[in-house]
Amino acid sequence: MPFELGRPLGIPDDPIFQKRVLLAALKLLEAPEGSFIEDFPEDVPESANEVVALACPVHFAQDKDELDEADQLFEAFKREIVTLRPWYDISVERRGRTTVGSSGLGIDAIGDFIYSFLGEDAPRVHGMMRRQLVSLNSLPTI
Incomplete structure (x- = not known):
């Protein structure tokens, strides 16, 4: 999988690569027929100072407290x-x-x-x- 989950535009702080990804995504809107999946032709560049998160920081559980x-x-x-x-x-x-x-x-x-x-x-x-x-x-x- 070339794009890490949660990073649909690639690595942070790489605006040139991110722009190419966005332009390719917008180009899909010009397709004569819809609903398809297309792979992006490039791999995500390596990051020298990449922080690897081992877990998702978001908590989706809902509390049922008696609060207003x-x-x-x-x-x-x-x-x-x-x-x-x-x-x-x-x-x-x-x-x-x-x-x-x-x-x-x-x-x-x-x-x-x-x-x-x-x-x-x-x-x-x-x-x-x-x-x-x-x-x-x-x-x-x-």
Whole structure:
């Protein structure tokens, strides 16, 4: 099988190869008759820094808790953060940065912060309420 399961465009960070795959897929739409399978003529290039995942990080089991809809969504959101955490850690290690870090919150706290927008009280960051942060962001920079 030339394409690893879960990687329909080939290896990450190879836009030239990925473009060829997409163009070949779009070319299939020009076929006079449909429903067929066609092999891509090239093998996927080797990756020097390929991370091999031995298991799927996604958990599809459904909980039947007695939670309201918002809490069920929050629990699913927290599970998704946990299951994607290894990929977050790999990205931070490879890139040396994260956009989550610019919030001043850790990855474990960001889910609670986002969820707090559904509550009655405005969430706080570094002891300041949301409206204070917004007003600080609207100040002109010097």
